[in-house]
Amino acid sequence: MLYKDLYKSTLLSDIIPFWEKNSMDTKDGGYFTCLDRNGKMYDTDKFIWLQGRQAWTFSMLYNNVDRNENWLKIAKHGIDFIVKHGMDKEGNFYFSTTKEGQPLVQPYNIFSDCFAAMAFSQYAIASGDEEIKKLAKQTYLNILKKKDNPKGVYEKSTNARPLKSFALPMILSNLVLELEGILDKEEVEKTIDFSVREVMEVFLDKKSGLIYEFVKPDGSHEDSYNGRLLNPGHGIEAMWFMIDIGVRRKDTKLIEKAADTILKILDYSWDQKHGGILYFMDAHGKPPQQLEWDQKLWWVHLEALVALSKAYEQTGREELKDWYEKVHKYTWSHFSDPENGEWFGYLNRQGEVLLDLKGGKWKGCFHVPRAMFQCWKAFENIESK
Amino acid sequence: MLYKDLYKSTLLSDIIPFWEKNSMDTKDGGYFTCLDRNGKMYDTDKFIWLQGRQAWTFSMLYNNVDRNENWLKIAKHGIDFIVKHGMDKEGNFYFSTTKEGQPLVQPYNIFSDCFAAMAFSQYAIASGDEEIKKLAKQTYLNILKKKDNPKGVYEKSTNARPLKSFALPMILSNLVLELEGILDKEEVEKTIDFSVREVMEVFLDKKSGLIYEFVKPDGSHEDSYNGRLLNPGHGIEAMWFMIDIGVRRKDTKLIEKAADTILKILDYSWDQKHGGILYFMDAHGKPPQQLEWDQKLWWVHLEALVALSKAYEQTGREELKDWYEKVHKYTWSHFSDPENGEWFGYLNRQGEVLLDLKGGKWKGCFHVPRAMFQCWKAFENIESK
Numbered sequence: 001m002l003y004k005d006l007y008k009s010t011l012l013s014d015i016i017p018f019w020e021k022n023s024m025d026t027k028d029g030g031y032f033t034c035l036d037r038n039g040k041m042y043d044t045d046k047f048i049w050l051q052g053r054q055a056w057t058f059s060m061l062y063n064n065v066d067r068n069e070n071w072l073k074i075a076k077h078g079i080d081f082i083v084k085h086g087m088d089k090e091g092n093f094y095f096s097t098t099k100e101g102q103p104l105v106q107p108y109n110i111f112s113d114c115f116a117a118m119a120f121s122q123y124a125i126a127s128g129d130e131e132i133k134k135l136a137k138q139t140y141l142n143i144l145k146k147k148d149n150p151k152g153v154y155e156k157s158t159n160a161r162p163l164k165s166f167a168l169p170m171i172l173s174n175l176v177l178e179l180e181g182i183l184d185k186e187e188v189e190k191t192i193d194f195s196v197r198e199v200m201e202v203f204l205d206k207k208s209g210l211i212y213e214f215v216k217p218d219g220s221h222e223d224s225y226n227g228r229l230l231n232p233g234h235g236i237e238a239m240w241f242m243i244d245i246g247v248r249r250k251d252t253k254l255i256e257k258a259a260d261t262i263l264k265i266l267d268y269s270w271d272q273k274h275g276g277i278l279y280f281m282d283a284h285g286k287p288p289q290q291l292e293w294d295q296k297l298w299w300v301h302l303e304a305l306v307a308l309s310k311a312y313e314q315t316g317r318e319e320l321k322d323w324y325e326k327v328h329k330y331t332w333s334h335f336s337d338p339e340n341g342e343w344f345g346y347l348n349r350q351g352e353v354l355l356d357l358k359g360g361k362w363k364g365c366f367h368v369p370r371a372m373f374q375c376w377k378a379f380e381n382i383e384s385k
Numbered sequence: 386m387l388y389k390d391l392y393k394s395t396l397l398s399d400i401i402p403f404w405e406k407n408s409m410d411t412k413d414g415g416y417f418t419c420l421d422r423n424g425k426m427y428d429t430d431k432f433i434w435l436q437g438r439q440a441w442t443f444s445m446l447y448n449n450v451d452r453n454e455n456w457l458k459i460a461k462h463g464i465d466f467i468v469k470h471g472m473d474k475e476g477n478f479y480f481s482t483t484k485e486g487q488p489l490v491q492p493y494n495i496f497s498d499c500f501a502a503m504a505f506s507q508y509a510i511a512s513g514d515e516e517i518k519k520l521a522k523q524t525y526l527n528i529l530k531k532k533d534n535p536k537g538v539y540e541k542s543t544n545a546r547p548l549k550s551f552a553l554p555m556i557l558s559n560l561v562l563e564l565e566g567i568l569d570k571e572e573v574e575k576t577i578d579f580s581v582r583e584v585m586e587v588f589l590d591k592k593s594g595l596i597y598e599f600v601k602p603d604g605s606h607e608d609s610y611n612g613r614l615l616n617p618g619h620g621i622e623a624m625w626f627m628i629d630i631g632v633r634r635k636d637t638k639l640i641e642k643a644a645d646t647i648l649k650i651l652d653y654s655w656d657q658k659h660g661g662i663l664y665f666m667d668a669h670g671k672p673p674q675q676l677e678w679d680q681k682l683w684w685v686h687l688e689a690l691v692a693l694s695k696a697y698e699q700t701g702r703e704e705l706k707d708w709y710e711k712v713h714k715y716t717w718s719h720f721s722d723p724e725n726g727e728w729f730g731y732l733n734r735q736g737e738v739l740l741d742l743k744g745g746k747w748k749g750c751f752h753v754p755r756a757m758f759q760c761w762k763a764f765e766n767i768e769s770k
Contacts, residue, residue, distance in 0.1 A: 045609060095541070102545045156480070156539050224430060225746065271455045282559065286427045287742040291731060292676040294739065346676060349733065357672040361610065365705045 003309075003328075004379035010336075011372035016061070018341040018358070019054065019365040020074065028100050030081030033364040037356040038340050044099035048086045050364035052093075052115030055079050057369050059122035072126055079123050079132060082116055091142050092152075108154035111144050114171050118178045125181060137182050140175070147172075163214040163226055169198035169237040177244060192245055199238055200257060201230045209264035211235030212283065230281040232269035233300030237263055240307040240374070243314060259311040259320060266304065266323055274350050275330045277301060295354060296347040298363065301331040302371035309378035325342070343368050388694075388713075389764035395721075396757035401446070403726040403743070404439065405459065410430050415466030418749040422741040423725050429484035433471045435749030437478075437500030440464050442754050444507035449758070450507050457511055464508050464517060467501055477537075486551040493539035498528050499556050500743035503563045510566060524558070524565050532557075548599040554583035555623040562629060577630055584623055585642060594649035597668065610674045615666040617654035618685030621647055625692040625759070628699060635715040644696040645703060651689065651708055659735050660715045680739060683748065683752055686716040687756035689714060694763035728753050 022039035023031040025046075033050045034043035055078030064073045085101030086093050092107035093116050107113070120136035123129065135265075147168055149155060173195035180188055202219045203211050213229040216222050239258040246255035269278050276296040282288045307325040311317070334351050335343045345363040347357040357363065407424035408416040410431075418435045419428035440463030447456045470486030471478050477492035478501050492498070505521035508514065532553055534540060558580035565573055587604045588596050596612040601607050624643040631640035654663050661681040667673045693709040696702070719736050720728045722743075730748040731740040742748065 036672070043608075043610060098545060103543045104545055106541045108541050108542060154539060154541050156491045156493045158488045158491060160483060160489055223428075223430060287421070287740045287745060289746050291680060291739070294733070295676060348679070350735075354676070355672045360672060361674050 002379065002383050004383050005379065007372045007376035007379060011369055011376060012065075014338075014341050015343075015365075015369050015372055016071075017367075019057075020070070023054065023359070023365060024074065024077060025099065028081075029077060029084070031078055031365070033359040034361070035357065035359040037337070037358060039342070039358060042357075043360075045096055045104065045361075046085075046099065046101070046161070047096045047361055047364070048082065048093050048112040049095070049109070049115050050359075050362075050366070051078050051082050051086065052112065052119040053364050054252070054365035055082065055119035056115065056122050057365050059119065059126045061180055061369070062126045063122060063222070075119075075123050075126060077372070079119060082119065083132075086112075086347075088115060091138060092146075093139075106154065108151050110143060110146055110150035111167075111171065113146070114175055114339075115141055117143060118175060121179045121182055133182060136179060140179055140183065153308055161222065161224070162217055163222060163379075164217055166199070166203045166211060166213050166215075166231075166234060166238070169195040169203070170234065170241065171247060172236065173199060173241045177241075177248070185223070191250075196245060196254065199242060200254070204261060206267075208283070209261060210283065211238065211261065213264065223284070228283045229288065230269070230288060231279075231282050231320075232265050232277055232281065233297065233303055235265045235278070236277075236300070236307045237303035239265075240303070240310050243307070243310045247314065255311070255314050259315050259317060262304075262307050262311055263319060263323065266327070266364070271296075271349065276334070276347070276349075277327075278302060278352060294349040296349065296351060298335050298345045299367040300344050301327060301335060302343075303369050305331060305369050306374040306378070309375050313378045313382050387764065387768050389761055389768050390763035392757045392764065396506060396746065396754055396761060397450075399723075399726050400728075400750075400754050400757060401456075404442075404754075405455070408439065408744070409459065409462060410484065412512065413466075414462060414469070415486070416463055416750070418744040419744065419746070420727075420744040422722070422743060424727070424743060427742075428643075428745075430481055430489065430746075431466070431486070432480050432481045432746055432749070433467065433468075433497040434480070434494065434500050435744075435747075435751070436463050436467050436502040436504075438499065438749050438751035440467065440504035440670060441500065441507050442750050444504065444511045446754070446758070447511045448507060452702070460508050460511060464504060467504065468517075468520070468754075471497075471501060476523060477531075478524075479643065483715065493536050494674045495528060495531055495535035495553075496556065497558055498524055498531070502528060504561060506564045506567055517674065518567060521564060525564055525568065528560075535703055546607065547602055547611070548607060549621060551584070551588045551596060551598050551600075551616075554580040554588070554624065555619065558584060558623065558626045558630060562626075568736070577634075581627065581630060581639065584627060585639070589646060593653075593668070594645065595653055595668065596650065606671070607666075612672065613668045613671060615654070616664075617650050617662055617666065618664070618682065618688055620650045620694045621662075621685070622688035624650075625688070625695050628692070628695045630746060640696070640699050643692075644700050644702065646679060647689075647692050648704060648708065649695055651712070656681075656734065661719070661732070661734075661736060662689060677694050679734040681719070681734065683720050683728050683730045684752040686712060686720060687728075687752050691756050691759040691763070694760050694767070698767050 030046050030051050030052050032041040036042050037092040055075050057306050058071045058075035093112035094103045094107050095105035095109050097103050117136055117139040120132050124133035163361050176191040213231050214226045239262045242258040243255050271278055277300050279295050279297055280288045280290040280293040304327045308320055312320040344353050348354045407420050415431050415436050416439050417426040421427050441459050443456045443460035470482050478497035479488045479492050480490035480494050482488050502521055502524040505517050509518035525632040561576040598616050599611045624647045627643040628640050656663055662685050664680050664682055665673045665675040689712045697705040727743040729738050733739045
């Protein structure tokens with residue numbers, strides 16, 4: 001089977017039906033994301049981050065794959081819940097609510113806001129809903145306002161040794177393209193400039209070619225747990241955001257540099273002993289503070305497949321193809337669950353299933369379908385050449 | 386070798402020399418706790434929780450083992466750092482500071498306060514320092530004041546679905562005995578009554594015989610991630626605090642119930658596949674949210690050895706002796722590092738070393754020496770019979 005067909009059929013005949021069938025809370029609205037191996041709901045809490053991600057996924061599919069009215073209905077189901085229950089009075093998004101929508105965890109996490117904005121924007125395109133379009137822009141502006149202190153009053157660090165986080169420019173580089181139809185052209189270009197500069201010149205370390213999770217405000221490195229932290233999946237994911245920007249701007253230098261960085265990170269973080277990409281590493285080889293550092297996570301591997309297929313599509317470099325095959329083999333044989341549908345999320349270092357959930361507090365209807373769609377489209381180009 | 390000799394000699398010839406040699410920051414005061422496999426310091430941040438724990442350990446050894454002036458000097462070294470740099474103006478304790486003592490992470494964690502109070506109390510006994518004795522009492526009273534909202538302004542949960550945490554009555558049951566010489570008799574008895582009731586009648590579930598990490602304010606269970614959470618090491622550790630109280634009060638019923646609970650928890654949490662005690666479990670067998678759930682941690686196993694040796698010492702029940710032998714065999718063969726000194730802290734499920742540090746952000750000079758001391762004393766009684 002051609003890869004484009006593998007990705008397309010897995011997306012449309014396995015992944016999407018799994019969420020269509022199992023995730024809808026028809027009584028209280030929104031989605032269940034805590035689904036066990038078979039798709040059975042095991043916890044009813046609603047994580048706003050994941051509500052936004054699923055609403056985004058179904059809107060995006062409606063916009064890019066098929067004008068399927070059920071997908072639009074499913075998207076609206078999540079959007080309605082987020083609008084009704086997801087926001088506080090200042091327009092910040094809660095981290096989680098009860099099944100019925102009562103706030104459980106305060107808005108300490110700016111990614112709830114980011115995924116709400118993405119969902120609003122895609123859904124506004126799909127539905128033509130002007131109110132939601134306004135909300136998308138409003139949420140985006142609120143994110144910009146909060147970006148220098150994203151945790152607000154819940155920030156526990158003093159300002160004694162400030163660090164800036166890679167996650168923010170990384171997500172902005174994707175968010176701004178998602179919101180392109182809504183923002184002024186000037187705002188879009190300014191934010192792209194900012195995020196490309198931060199990602200490729202500040203967080204990407206010239207010496208090692210690796211991406212650091214945190215740097216000092218002046219861009220230099222700090223010898224501390226956070227200052228030494230590498231999150232290979234994050235770095236690789238950001239590289240396909242850079243490739244998308246490179247394609248949009250016809251910036252082949254940016255695309256080549258992103259491709260080089262993907263290879264560098266994979267080389268550094270591939271587990272020579274058991275295969276797969278390690279979750280966290282310490283840049284100096286010191287013990288990381290994350291106990292889960294050696295685990296193999298679904299999103300890390302799927303993002304690597306997207307990054308490698310896009311990089312190969314754009315550059316045709318054989319080493320990218322070779323790495324693609326290596327990561328493909330590991331990922332499809334370890335994470336995919338053809339028996340019960342969807343993908344496992346968490347493996348131990350040896351590659352055995354660590355948690356057999358299909359969704360939970362952090363895994364929802366997002367990375368798997370987005371990667372399936374992105375790889376399908378990349379291989380459509382590659383395999384038609 | 387008799388167990389009493391094994392524990393005594395390991396404590397005095399391996400564990401304590403390791404920290405004496407490697408942890409002293411002679412320039413800025415306090416202790417380094419981030420020590421690698423060989424004892425070499427790899428990070429200079431100071432975690433107030435661990436500063437308190439090490440100052441407690443050396444004071445306790447001075448009070449109970451030997452009037453070794455170097456131990457008192459080492460204890461003072463930590464006490465001085467905590468007094469000078471560990472507290473904010475309201476007497477709350479920071480989570481961490483820089484090497485020099487500048488606050489890094491705000492006082493969001495009441496356990497920093499608890500271990501400071503324990504350290505002050507033991508050091509006041511050791512040194513006769515009246516100022517430190519006053520500070521111990523003051524810190525204790527501040528803990529009581531904060532106990533219903535221990536995270537203060539850093540609490541991210543709304544009050545929509547409140548849960549109370551096992552950690553608080555558990556630590557109070559130990560803290561109050563530690564501070565017995567400082568507090569009024571009435572206060573001591575009242576706090577013991579409160580904590581025994583909470584631990585043995587509220588958090589200990591009658592039906593399963595297991596201890597839950599969180600319950601609703603009325604003591605019933607909640608079907609949520611936190612409501613289903615079991616932390617077997619926590620439950621087992623609390624049981625030897627209960628045995629200590631039982632011995633003090635000549636309450637054999639309490640001792641028997643604690644012994645029964647140790648056996649119940651071990652039965653439930655022993656890893657049938659690879660041996661050792663699992664770190665986190667879900668009471669309904671649902672996927673736990675902690676990715677590190679299947680790991681084997683040093684403190685869990687050491688607390689089990691203390692609990693089993695004390696329970697056997699007090700009751701003479703053979704099933705406790707059998708379990709002691711089983712846990713002993715796993716623990717000593719997997720965690721102890723006779724090659725480089727001290728004990729490993731973190732193993733994967735298979736029992737292989739996951740992080741080869743001897744100290745870090747959470748592991749310091751505490752569980753290993755405390756368990757060595759407690760087991761030595763228990764076996765002194767058992768083996769002299």
